Every structure is written in C-alpha cells, then in structure tokens.
Amino acid sequence: MNMGKFTARQRQILMFLLGRKNGVTAAEIAAETSVSVRTVHRELDDMDRSLAGFGILLLRKSGTGIALRALDGGPPEEEQLAKVREELLSGKPADYSGDERKIMLLCDLLETEEPIKMFALAHSLKVTVATVSHDLDELESELNKLGLQLVRRRGYGVEIQGAEIQKRAAIVHAASNELTYSDLVGAPAIHENAGARRLLELIGKSDLLTVAECFWDMNWPWTEELSEGAYTGLLTALSVTVNRLRRGKTVTVAEFQSGAREELEQSLLNQAGDLARHLEKTFAISVTGEETAYIASLFQRAREDSPELAHLDLEVVDIIERLIDLIVERTGIPYQEDRSLRSGLLEHIRPALKRIREGARIRNPLLSAIRKDYEELFATVREAVDELAGDLQVPDEEIGFLVMHFGASAERLHQPGRNLRAILVCSSGLSSSRLLATRLAKEMPQIQVLGNASWYDAARLQEENYDLLISTIDLPLPGDRYVRLSPLLTREDRERLLSHIQQWTLQKRRPPETGEPLQKEGAMARLGTLNATLSEIHSLLQGFGLYELNNEGAGLGEIVTEALELVNGAESASGGKLIADIPAVAERLLERERLATQMIPGTALALFHTRSPYIRARALSLFRLKSPLALDSEGEAKVILLMLAPQELSKESLEVLSEISALLLNSQLVSLLESGTDAEIRNYLAAELLSFFENNG
The missing domain is CATH 3.40.930.10 (Mannitol-specific EII; Chain A)
Incomplete structure (x- = not known):
C-alpha cells in the first residue's frame, strides 16, 4: 500500500493521530489542522479504506474519541503503527498544501540562476499552471518586502532577481517562519512536510552543527549574551552562507559599497576574518573580503537583535501590567505577586508582537492540548487579550503560549521539595519550560529543576552538574543524554520520564563517596554566582x-x-x-x-x-x-x-x-x-x- 494516495491534509491528520495514544476529538483535529469539524469527518471517511490495507482501524467511539488501532488478527499494534508512520514519512503526498508549494517554489527559484518555465514548475508540483501563477502572486509580495523582485515573462520563465545578500535573507526568513528548533538541530529525520524538507536542504542542515562548532571554537565573550532567537538566526545565516558558497553564489563588491563596510565595527571585521579562515579549512571553501564583511554584518545584526539591558520595551511594560490586572480581575488569582510571571511575559511578548505585526506564521503544536487542559483559563486570556489588542488580530496559537505562562504561574503557588537535579530545554525559552517545571514540581516532587538552557547550551553542559536533561524538542545529543517530554507532562510523558530515570539516570549517578567532590565543585560554583549577584x-x-x-x-x-x-x-x-x-x-x-x-x-x-x-x-x-x-x-x-x-x-x-x-x-x-x-x-x-x-x- 502506498501512502502517496493520502492528501497533504490527510497525512497531517494521520501524523497527529500517530502522536496520540489516547483518543482525540474531531474538534482537536480541526484545531490542529485549521479546518472545520465537518471537513475532518469527511477526510476520516475517505481514509478508512486505505488504512485497512495497512491492518489499521480508524476507531471512532463516543466518549473515547478518535484513535488508530490494529485490526484483529493482524501483527501487534505498535508494529503496525510504526509501519504506517514509516510509510507516511517516506512517501510523497498526492498533493501539496499551499504553504508547502510556496516554500518549494521559493527554494527552486533561489537555487537556480536561470529562469524556470511555468510548465516545469507546475509539473514538479503536480498542479496546473494557473495554481502556480496564484502561488507566485502570494510569494511576490513577500519577496518585495525582502528587497527581491519576482520576474515573470511569457516565453522567458520565472526567476528571482536581487542581491545575493537579500536572497540569503529570504532563506533565513523562510526558515524562521517554517522550521522549529527541532527541525534545525534535532537528529536527522525524514520530515513529513515536503516544503520543510526542501528548505532544510537549502539551509544546509547536514552542516549546521559543524558550522556551530566552528563558531563556538572562536570563544568570543559576546556570543554568551545572544538571545536564543538571535543565535539561531545567526547560525542559520552562517550555514546558508557556507551552502551558497559551495554552489558558487557569492556576495559582490557592489553589495558592500556606499559606506556599508565603514559602518561595521573593526573588531567585528577582525572576528569575522578569524571565523572565515576557520570555515575555509573546515569546508574547503574560499571566503572573500566581501563575504567576510557580510559575516561581520551578521554578527552586528545578531547583537542588535539580542535584548538590551532590560529586555524592556515600554509598550510591552504597559501591555503586561494591564494584561495581568485584567486576568486577576477575572480569576481572583493574585498573579501580580508572581515575579517569574512578569519576567516571563517580558521575554515573550515583545517577539510575539513582532511576529503578529509582520504577519509571520505562528505555530503552537500544543494548542489543542492547552485548550483541553486549560479551557477556562484559555477563554479568560482570550477575552483579556481581545480587550487590549484593539485592531491587532492575535491568533489562538499566541493565546496558547500566554495561557502556558499563566498556567505555570497558578501552579507555582504550591511547590514541594525535590532531590533529582534537572535542566530544562524548551523551544519557546520560557513559557513551555516554566509550565513543565511547575508540572514536574507538582507531580514529581523528587525532581529539582536547576534552571533552563537553550538548545545550543544543552550540548555543552557538563554532565556532572545535573542528573536529568529534559527537553521539549529534539536535541543534537545521543538519546541516552536527555528525555523529550511535552510541556503539559501527560501520562505518557510521566511514564517515559520514569523509564529514562530508571534506565539511564540512576545508572549514571555515582555513589556518594565518589560524587562528593563534584558536588562540592558545583556548590562552590553556585556560591560564586550568588556572591557575584549580591556584589x-x-x-x-x-x-x-x-x-x-x-x-x-x-x-x-x-x-x-x-x-x-x-x-x-x-x-x-x-x-x-x-x-x-x-x-x-x-x-x-x-x-x-x-x-x-x-x-x-x-x-x-x-x-x-x-x-x-x-x-x-x-x-x-x-x-x-x-x-x-x-x-x-x-x-x-x-x-x-x-x-x-x-x-x-x-x-x-x-x-x-x-x-x-x-x-x-x-x-x-x-x-x-x-x-x-x-x-x-x-x-x-x-x-x-x-x-x-x-x-x-
């Protein structure tokens, strides 16, 4: 049986069901796939017969929800579901979604220097020329914002014209909108989204972690101050640079005229030169003076994109104060007393506003679960945000992130003692990590959360300084080094965590007599931090x-x-x-x-x-x-x-x-x-x- 007969939407529904052991409602599937409940039921009806060929039953039962189960008399259920997943990831869909097509068009046009005929684009995407033309209309306005021009002429074809710097910026921009941290740095896997697969190739995913190692070999103090978003953007841009240079696509002298080079700090130019030489040796490429200046400009932008002293925007201060007041008024919970909530919202809301105002695509894979577990709080936060937002349209995905902050704050009120040391790694940096921390404190009090780490810090943490590394995303680490959980800490997550603790954590922990010097070293380091803070x-x-x-x-x-x-x-x-x-x-x-x-x-x-x-x-x-x-x-x-x-x-x-x-x-x-x-x-x-x-x- 070939998974290619499933449409892109049906594949999305199947991936969602495969990730949930217990039943889910049609409403949850609808929220996940951004369609109506009626459409979900129609798609499920179409999928029934095809799934039977895999020995899979699409179970729809009142009270328990929708789930995938093995047909009686067939192979074990886990084996059958694993086969479906494998086929789903390796096969090609019968059609691509509009978002997938636009990303694939962008990648094709950026990768070639020659015009591509409309017929060839339509044939590769298995759609009509009219559909490609419509997709290009939407893509054109996005490219114009990035300083690029989409040229379409009868008999000539289609191409993207503009400076190499702008083309690289377009790739990085697409990556920031379409890819998650797990996509970028997780273990290599076949991605279910064809557009994302294509984009990862254009970025040079296979070399991204090697680029990161080259960057950290420089050991510059300012790199420690970069925000997670700024660092990820910089790393992506550097990986794109290496990949483009390998294909002979270089920054020209003209792109750094008109004083552009003079605006760069000399220290950054010197550091860019050091990194350029390291990249030349590692990847066997040639990095020109213009490319070095371009790398310096990436450094400068990353430093500017990282938060200032206060991580403070006065508009954000006002929004946070009013948002907390409104939710306190509606719930009676004294959120204004929670310092961690305020600092978390300060970190989250500024980039959230930027995403919303720029019309960036916002994804929250936990949205359906958040709605289910925090139904009342979700409605309350939605009402408060609507009152504050005015004409600004705030999607449910962002509301979900805010709910995680307030949910974590509510649960922080009762935190018991613990004794296993854990570090948390989360893609959103704060909201999901804080929710997971409070869930752990409430349901597994033996775990002491020492703090949060970004995905790129996690790979360099000394193992003796913690017992558990818990992540909500895939990490570039061996499977025994960390355990991946949902921020909502479901029943399956608790079982997975306990299994990891038994199988790996407790086996690795040293007896007290050998562990004592390391504990003393950790205590001395902690005392140093406390002394520095107090001073x-x-x-x-x-x-x-x-x-x-x-x-x-x-x-x-x-x-x-x-x-x-x-x-x-x-x-x-x-x-x-x-x-x-x-x-x-x-x-x-x-x-x-x-x-x-x-x-x-x-x-x-x-x-x-x-x-x-x-x-x-x-x-x-x-x-x-x-x-x-x-x-x-x-x-x-x-x-x-x-x-x-x-x-x-x-x-x-x-x-x-x-x-x-x-x-x-x-x-x-x-x-x-x-x-x-x-x-x-x-x-x-x-x-x-x-x-x-x-x-x-």
Whole structure:
C-alpha cells in the first residue's frame, strides 16, 4: 500500500493521530489542522479504506474519541503503527498544501540562476499552471518586502532577481517562519512536510552543527549574551552562507559599497576574518573580503537583535501590567505577586508582537492540548487579550503560549521539595519550560529543576552538574543524554520520564563517596554566582545618583548630554571616567528615542537605557527635570531614569539590571522615582532586589 494516495491534509491528520495514544476529538483535529469539524469527518471517511490495507482501524467511539488501532488478527499494534508512520514519512503526498508549494517554489527559484518555465514548475508540483501563477502572486509580495523582485515573462520563465545578500535573507526568513528548533538541530529525520524538507536542504542542515562548532571554537565573550532567537538566526545565516558558497553564489563588491563596510565595527571585521579562515579549512571553501564583511554584518545584526539591558520595551511594560490586572480581575488569582510571571511575559511578548505585526506564521503544536487542559483559563486570556489588542488580530496559537505562562504561574503557588537535579530545554525559552517545571514540581516532587538552557547550551553542559536533561524538542545529543517530554507532562510523558530515570539516570549517578567532590565543585560554583549577584546589587545601589537638572530652554539632545556629563563627573571624582565617548553614547540613547518613546505609560517617568563599548561600567542614575519635557503626544517627562552598561556584561549584572527594569511595573517604585528621597529609593530597590536574590538563590 502506498501512502502517496493520502492528501497533504490527510497525512497531517494521520501524523497527529500517530502522536496520540489516547483518543482525540474531531474538534482537536480541526484545531490542529485549521479546518472545520465537518471537513475532518469527511477526510476520516475517505481514509478508512486505505488504512485497512495497512491492518489499521480508524476507531471512532463516543466518549473515547478518535484513535488508530490494529485490526484483529493482524501483527501487534505498535508494529503496525510504526509501519504506517514509516510509510507516511517516506512517501510523497498526492498533493501539496499551499504553504508547502510556496516554500518549494521559493527554494527552486533561489537555487537556480536561470529562469524556470511555468510548465516545469507546475509539473514538479503536480498542479496546473494557473495554481502556480496564484502561488507566485502570494510569494511576490513577500519577496518585495525582502528587497527581491519576482520576474515573470511569457516565453522567458520565472526567476528571482536581487542581491545575493537579500536572497540569503529570504532563506533565513523562510526558515524562521517554517522550521522549529527541532527541525534545525534535532537528529536527522525524514520530515513529513515536503516544503520543510526542501528548505532544510537549502539551509544546509547536514552542516549546521559543524558550522556551530566552528563558531563556538572562536570563544568570543559576546556570543554568551545572544538571545536564543538571535543565535539561531545567526547560525542559520552562517550555514546558508557556507551552502551558497559551495554552489558558487557569492556576495559582490557592489553589495558592500556606499559606506556599508565603514559602518561595521573593526573588531567585528577582525572576528569575522578569524571565523572565515576557520570555515575555509573546515569546508574547503574560499571566503572573500566581501563575504567576510557580510559575516561581520551578521554578527552586528545578531547583537542588535539580542535584548538590551532590560529586555524592556515600554509598550510591552504597559501591555503586561494591564494584561495581568485584567486576568486577576477575572480569576481572583493574585498573579501580580508572581515575579517569574512578569519576567516571563517580558521575554515573550515583545517577539510575539513582532511576529503578529509582520504577519509571520505562528505555530503552537500544543494548542489543542492547552485548550483541553486549560479551557477556562484559555477563554479568560482570550477575552483579556481581545480587550487590549484593539485592531491587532492575535491568533489562538499566541493565546496558547500566554495561557502556558499563566498556567505555570497558578501552579507555582504550591511547590514541594525535590532531590533529582534537572535542566530544562524548551523551544519557546520560557513559557513551555516554566509550565513543565511547575508540572514536574507538582507531580514529581523528587525532581529539582536547576534552571533552563537553550538548545545550543544543552550540548555543552557538563554532565556532572545535573542528573536529568529534559527537553521539549529534539536535541543534537545521543538519546541516552536527555528525555523529550511535552510541556503539559501527560501520562505518557510521566511514564517515559520514569523509564529514562530508571534506565539511564540512576545508572549514571555515582555513589556518594565518589560524587562528593563534584558536588562540592558545583556548590562552590553556585556560591560564586550568588556572591557575584549580591556584589552587583550592592555596588549598583551604592553608586546610585539622584540629580536635579535645570533644563529650561534645552532640547532632548542637550539634556541627555548634560546627564551623561554629570554621571561622568561623579565617576571621575571616585577614580575614573565612566564614559569614554559622551557624544557616541548620547547618540545611541537618542536613536532609541527616535525609534520609540521612552516614556513609561501613565507616568511622568522616562527610562533611557543602553549598552555600549564606550561605557566602562554599569550605572544607575535619576534626573529630575526643572521643566517638563514633551517626549510623545500623550505626556511629558518630569523624571529620567538613566541605565548604562558596557557592551560586555556579566550574566549577574544583566539579571540585576533586568530585574530593576521589571520593577518599573510597580507603581510604588514609579511614585518614589518621581518624588521620593534618595534614601527612600535606595531602600525600596534594596528590599526588592534582596527578595529577588533570595528567591533565585
């Protein structure tokens, strides 16, 4: 029996059913496949006879749901289901979905330098020329946004025209929308989505982890500060670069004219050169000076895409404050007391807004399960978001992620003791990991979650520093090194986790007498971290400065410059200048204001913050203006909080500064900043940061 007779939608339904041992409802399948319940039932009717040829029964029973079962008298059920899955992954669908076709068209057109005839494209996709033409219409608008032109002429064919840099950007953009972390870094597997398979080939999936090793061999301090999203984007772009160079597709001199090279930091150009030489040796390719400049530009963009000091966007601060208030009002649960919820939402909502506004495709494979397990909370969050969003259309997939944050927060209220040390790795970084952590604490209290790690950190963790590595995605590690679970921790997940603990974890754990030195090493490292964090808090508050600023008749540029000079003067009096280049730092602060207002919504407070290589040490200063300063159409700033830090910043410093920013959600602190004394502000910050230290210790 050939799986090719199933349509793309039917294959999607089968993959969903194969992943669920217990029955699911037609509504859950409909939500997963984005069709109506009626369509699901029609597709199931069409699939019945074909599945019988595999010895599989499509069981539909009221009360238990829809499930796949082996026919009586046939081979064992697990064997039959495994055969179906194998056939499903290796076969070709009778048709491709619209999304699959567009990705395959994009890959075909980017891979060739010659025009392709419409007939040839239609033949390869097994559709009509009219269908291809419609797909190209949709693809054209997306390509235009990326600076590329789709050329279609009768008798000539179809091609994508534009600079090589833009073509690479189009591949990376498609990867960020269509592929998950598991797709990129998990163990090689046949992907059920033909478009994703094609895209992975274009990226150079087989070389991606080797590229990552070359990158980490450089051992640059700034790479530790990259967010997971920025790092993954950079790694994907580097892998695309290697793959394109192998095919003879290079960046030209013209693409780095008009001052583009001069805008790059010399230190980044030097580092790009080091990596280029390493890539040349590893992959037997030639990397030109223009390619080196391009790599440097990737470094610069990745650093800019990583969060600033505070991981803070003032619009996000306002959204979070109002969202939490609305859900507290509707549920009566004191979510406003949960510091972890606020920090998690700060991390999540800014990139979520970016995805929604750009119209990026958003996937949440847990959506149906979240709806089922958190039905009431899902409805509550949806109502609150709809009230806040205005004309912005927020899809259910994003609501599902928010529900995970609030669900984890609700369950965090009762956390018992534990004794097995675990590290969590999750694709969303925060929402799924926090939900999984609280589920584990509630249902398996013997497990102590030490913290979260990104997928690329997980591969470099020292095994002696943890007992369990738990991931919600595939990792580039042997199967015995980690266990993959759902963030919802289903019954099957608990069984899988217990089996992993028995089979691998307990076997690997050393007896207490041999493990004691390693435990002591871990304890010493932890003490070092705690000491660094406490020292950072004490030092930052000791250096806190409160200034009265006479700004009558002065513009924002003059005010910012004077503020920086006051801070520099105070530092000079204590032994050295804080800022090496005041105009450069002032311009960076002003640029941030030009991009978006720095006003805290509903207050007279503005937060100006930045990191720069021209700043010697971190500093926190408050300036009260003699004359209110209009920064946006909704209010005037009477107080400016200035937060400065060097480009290279320790993890402890970043966490403390981020926590101070999160505290700006608290109206009591804002009130103190607007009118409190120096001592009152210091004492309030000291109390809150001490609480932060104790909770994270």
